[in-house]
Amino acid sequence: MFKNMIKLSNRCKYSDLLLRENCSIGLDMRKKAHHHLCHRCSEYKRMLALSGFILFIFVFSTSSLSEADDKFSEARQDMVQLIEADVLRTSLYINRRALDPKVLDAVGKVPRHEFVPPQVRSSAYENRPLPIGYGQTISQPYIVALMTDLLNLEHHFKVLEVGTGSAYQAAILAELVNKVYTIEIIEPLGRQARGTLKRLNYDNVDVRIGDGYYGWKEAGPFDSIIVTAASSHIPPPLIGQLKPGGKMVIPVGSRFMVQQLLLVEKDSDGKLSTRQILPVRFVPLTGKH
Amino acid sequence: MEKKPPLPRYSIALLSATALAYEVLLMRMFSIIQWHHFAYMIISLALLGYGASGTFLTLSFRRLSSRFATVYIINAALFGLSTLGCYLIAQQLTFNPEELLWDRWQFIRLLGIYLLLTLPFFFVANCIGLALAHHSRETGRIYASDLLGAGIGSIGIILLLFLVFPMKALQVLSALGISAAAIAWLELKLQARRKAFAFLLISFIPLILPSGWTVASISVYKGLKQSLQISGTKIIAEHSSPLGLISIMESTEVPLRHAPGLSLNATSEPPPQLALFTDADAMTVITARSDNLEGLGYLDQTSSALPYHLMKPQKVLILGAGGGSEVLQANYHGVEHIDAVELNPQIVGLVSNEYNDFSGNLYRSKNVDVHVAEARGFVSASKESYDLIQLAMLDSFGASAAGLYSLSENYLYTVQAMQEYLDHLSPGGLLAISRWIKLPPRDSLKLFATTVEALRRSGIKDPDKRLVMIRGWQTSTLLIKNGHFAGKEIEGLKRFCKERSFDVVYYQGIKEDEANLYNILAKPYFYLGTKALLGKEAEAYMRDYKFNIKPATDDEPYFFHFFKWGSLKEIASLLGEGGMPLLEWGYLVLIATLIQVLIASLVFILLPLLFLRRKPAGLPPGISHGRVGLYFFALGLAFLFIEIAFIQKFILFLHHPLYATAVVLAGFLFFAGLGSAWSQRYSDSASFRAGLRQAVSGIIIVGLLYLVLLEPLLSAFSGLPVFFKIVVSLLLIAPLAFSMGMPFPLGLARLGRTAPDLIPWVWGVNGCASVLSAVVATILAIHFGFIVVILLSLILYMVAMLSFHEGWGDG
Structure with a gap:
């Protein structure tokens, strides 16, 4: 900042010199010009002071941004631990004692705060669903992790998601598999999701805006499908686009409360069955019966 | 005897009619923009405006009484204005019950909604409470106007909701509220009658508000709103009745494909459909008939x-x-x-x-x-x-x-x-x-x-x-x-x-x-x-x-009702871990309502007591606050216990939730109103105790008889056409309700002679008890059935009679 000030005063002297040498300009004019230039000088001063201030703010804010990033990252790791603890507690019902470490790694990596609207960003790493506008929500991280885990993903998998929403789930999937296709029916939400994914360099996700009922025929069949869009039934075309041996997971419930996770499995002969998973540690019947 | 201004009987009836209609309408509107169980909680709390008014009047009655007419008219006008105004503001406080667990702001919003919706009830209660206290010798007549008005309101709102959409109905009620101020002006024979016409003119304002101001703001999480997010969807028709708001939605780009319970193996897709939402939720469909059965x-x-x-x-x-x-x-x-x-x-x-x-x-x-x-x-x-x-x-x-x-x-x-x-x-x-x-x-x-x-x-x-x-x-x-x-x-x-x-x-x-x-x-x-x-x-x-x-x-x-207390602890510990859907919200909301109403009621009832005790005049010997409070509290509880239990019994008989509620409610209020008017003769002749004894023994005898005879009687008449069934219902309600209309005004008239300062307070006590009663009656019915509710109400009438006898003497 000091350097700037020195430059400024030098430039002022210089302009004075110029004026003196330029004799074709009359005295009054000179005076006026001097006055004018000096006025500009003070403007320069002000501008430079301002730019210094802006620079200061910028430096400060970037440092605070990186601080915020650290905070978010810390919160994210806490969230992962929370999920691990929840899984352990619900192990009996979800048929596993721990989630695949790859899934937890993905949850630990994806910046959830980038997928939620600014007004709820501070809650991004709480283990809760959050509203993302248009009457839609981003699911509770525990549920996202559990659904992802239920799909037993492998790196070479091709996954279809129906109901992109914030694209957080798509990003988690993108960390784990080669290629993710996701369809969002609400146009502004779809565009926003596309932007977020691009900004965060998730190049292996294709977003389509439109009706998800018929899946993504050109890209199918898929190893796994996640359907988060509300539907009165499981669309038959989606079942058709599921590879033999593939799995489909569907959260059932309201926007903020998942009542059960429905895992649809297609065996190698194409036979279908569902597994209805209560994502919570609760014994419906007493031990006596 | 000092000359008092004439009774504002017609404006009281109009105010009561409007207030009751407003209560029913709020339930309707909140069922549309929200969910009906939360509507229940919000409106229960708002009704505590009656209790708040009791407190307010106790503290300021002396000052207000000298300007009775002005205060009465201002409150009537404020009531009219706030019915619409407070609702329009309250619906902007977007409250989402599903986020209560995590988001504290939801509580603030809820509180905001409570406070806003309490205001209209507070103003209208001020009018009636003030009139009762100011005309303490005419309580029978005033209370009769109040009850008869409410009876008209309960039928009127049903008719109104058949004619217009709920938001329009709200505008009409607002206009009626304000015009009550004009009627009061004329009734109270105030000077400058031109001003009465000014109120009448103002009352048209709610009716001509720009339509953009009066749009129901439906929660984005309701089915209709969710569906409307999809491109190509639009509401093509809306119909409203007291049974619900029906919205027909078409979806031109993305077919609706409504087929719940469809097999995984199904291959066919449903034909085109139109969605039919009731109260912006609960979607069903009208399916286009396809020519081929396939x-x-x-x-x-x-x-x-x-x-x-x-x-x-x-x-x-x-x-x-x-x-x-x-x-x-x-x-x-x-x-x-x-x-x-x-x-x-x-x-x-x-x-x-x-x-x-x-x-x-x-x-x-x-x-x-x-x-x-x-x-x-x-x-x-x-x-x-x-x-x-x-x-x-x-x-x-x-x-x-x-x-x-x-x-x-x-x-x-x-x-x-x-x-x-x-x-x-x-x-x-x-x-x-x-x-x-x-x-x-x-x-x-x-x-x-x-x-x-x-x-x-x-x-x-x-x-x-x-x-x-x-x-x-x-x-x-x-x-x-x-x-x-x-x-x-x-x-x-x-x-x-x-x-x-x-x-x-x-x-x-x-x-x-x-x-x-x-x-x-x-x-x-x-x-x-x-x-x-x-x-x-x-x-x-x-x-x-x-x-x-x-x-x-x-x-x-x-x-x-699936809730069990025994499971609550376990479920509560699981809330953060996906346990939310295990909670049976409806019942918990009822309990939450009870707790809130209890706390608020205690404040409204006890706060004025601190003030009253400090007053040097105190109470005449033989009267204690406790006994007086108990009398009016027991009456408040008992009246609604009976009313709610009988509404249920008659729903089964009349087989239509809407008509049964309207008929029974209006019947109770109407005959209780007649009873109240009848009670005036006892207060005029100062034979309160005789009147009370008659009333309570009437209630107890008829009540006990009905416990045994009502079901056989109703089943004997069950084959009659609806019109005759309604007549039978009203005839059965009449003796009970008539007797039930008497104890409250009798008690007030008695107080008017001995301790008029207590009238606003007992008005509030009664208001709180009524709100509490509706909640408690539902909880009791869930656990023990309606018979217990009726029995308890009879006991409460006994309690009221005893507290009147022993505590108050004969003056």
Whole structure:
């Protein structure tokens, strides 16, 4: 900042010199010009002071941004631990004692705060669903992790998601598999999701805006499908686009409360069955019966 | 005697009518923009405006009384303005109950809504409380105006809601409220009558507000709003009645494809449909009739199609026909004659008129008779028997899953209802009931327990041979046969399930390994449940089950009440870990309402006491605050206990929730109003005690008689046409309500002579007790049935009489 000030005063002297040498300009004019230039000088001063201030703010804010990033990252790791603890507690019902470490790694990596609207960003790493506008929500991280885990993903998998929403789930999937296709029916939400994914360099996700009922025929069949869009039934075309041996997971419930996770499995002969998973540690019947 | 201004009787009646109408309307509007159980809580709290007014008047009555007319008129005008104004602001505070667990701001918003909606009730209570205190010798007449007005309001709002949309009705009420100020001006014979006309002119303002200002702001999480996010959707028609706001939505780009319970193996897609939302939620559809039956193939792929695979029914009764999905299903299966019953005439009108072509003449087909009636009432009155009676799923999955219906009395799923359905089955006929699957199982098992109990009560010794049940991942279907299921039918059942990947839950002789094949649960919970419910250990099973699955009965008609206190602790500990859906919201909201009302009531009742005790004059000897408070508190509780319990009894008799409520409510208020006017003669002659004794003994004698005689009487008259039933109901209500109208004004008149300063306070006490009463009555009815509620109210009247006698002397 000091350097700037020195430059400024030098430039002022210089302009004075110029004026003196330029004799074709009359005295009054000179005076006026001097006055004018000096006025500009003070403007320069002000501008430079301002730019210094802006620079200061910028430096400060970037440092605070990186601080915020650290905070978010810390919160994210806490969230992962929370999920691990929840899984352990619900192990009996979800048929596993721990989630695949790859899934937890993905949850630990994806910046959830980038997928939620600014007004709820501070809650991004709480283990809760959050509203993302248009009457839609981003699911509770525990549920996202559990659904992802239920799909037993492998790196070479091709996954279809129906109901992109914030694209957080798509990003988690993108960390784990080669290629993710996701369809969002609400146009502004779809565009926003596309932007977020691009900004965060998730190049292996294709977003389509439109009706998800018929899946993504050109890209199918898929190893796994996640359907988060509300539907009165499981669309038959989606079942058709599921590879033999593939799995489909569907959260059932309201926007903020998942009542059960429905895992649809297609065996190698194409036979279908569902597994209805209560994502919570609760014994419906007493031990006596 | 000092000259007092004349009584503002007409404006009081108008204010009371408007206030009661406003209360009903708020419930309607919040059921549209929110969910009805929260509506219940919000409005209960808002009604505490009556209690708050008691406090306010106690503290300021002396000052206000000298300017009675001005204060009265200002409060009336404020009431009118705030009915509309406060609602419009309150609906902008977007409250989302599902986020309460995590988001503290939701509490602030809720509090904001409470405070805003309390204001109109506060202003109107000020008017009436002030009038009672100011004219303490005329309490009988004033209270009569109040009750008669409320009676008119309870009928008036129903009529108004048939004529206009709820928001327009609100504007009308606002106008009426303000015009009450004008009427008061004239009634109180104030100078400058021009000003009365100014109020009249102002009262038109709410009616001519720009339509943009008066748009209902519906929660973005309700079904209608969610669907409208999709491009190409729009509301093409809206109809409103007191039964609900019906919105017809078309979706031009993305077909609706509504087919809940569809098999995983289904390949066909439903034909074009129009969505039909009730109160912006609970979507059903009107399906376009396709020329080839193949287009309707999906109707054979749901669990509810099961009965058509076990028999070829010729005569079918559909209860809760709605947009006609089940009627279409019966048509698809070639049924010869279908009787379809639907409660809401507007829905029937839509399908059979406006969208008749779209539906392919569905409700006008030769083989379909559509009846606008309440389902239970239709069955009771019917002399027909049917091969198949189908009870459609009337509730939406979301509301059902969250336990939102737990407060609603429902007479379709009680033991007695099942008995009546079974009585109308032809030999070998089937009763089919489908429900949403919930995990852990709730409805499906409760329904099973209810039918087992119904069969047993009907003298059937082998219910196990008459029941079968299946489930998909989304719905379950229970069949009850008038006869034994034969081996061939069981084969048909197994084939049906296998082809559609449904699981068999129960048939006599089922093995455990058959019950969990396609829709795999951690354990075959449904199978285990049904088996236990048929066995000797059924009682113990129900007792130990973590949800309430004991059969609902007509006296405790809460089929959807699944909550058990014993499970609360466990569920509460799981809330952060996905345990939210285990909470049965409806009941907890009721308890939350009770706690809030209790706390607020205590403040409203006790706060003025601090002030009153400091007053040097104090009370005349022989009168204690406690006794006086108890008298009015007991009356407040008892009045609504009886009213609520009888509304329930008459709903069963009149078979229509809306008309029964309107008739009973208006009847009670009207005859109580007459009783109140009658009581004036006792207060004029200062024979309060005689009047009170007469009234209370009347209540107790009639009340006890009704406990024994009402049900036989009502069933004796159950065959009468509706008009005569209404007359019978009113005649039965009259003696009870007449007596019930007397104790309150008598007590007030008595106080007017001995301790007039207490009148505003007891007005507030009574207001708080009334709010509390409605909540407590529901809780008591859920746990002990309505008989207990009536008995308790009789005891409360005794308590009131005793506290009057011993404490107050004869002056």
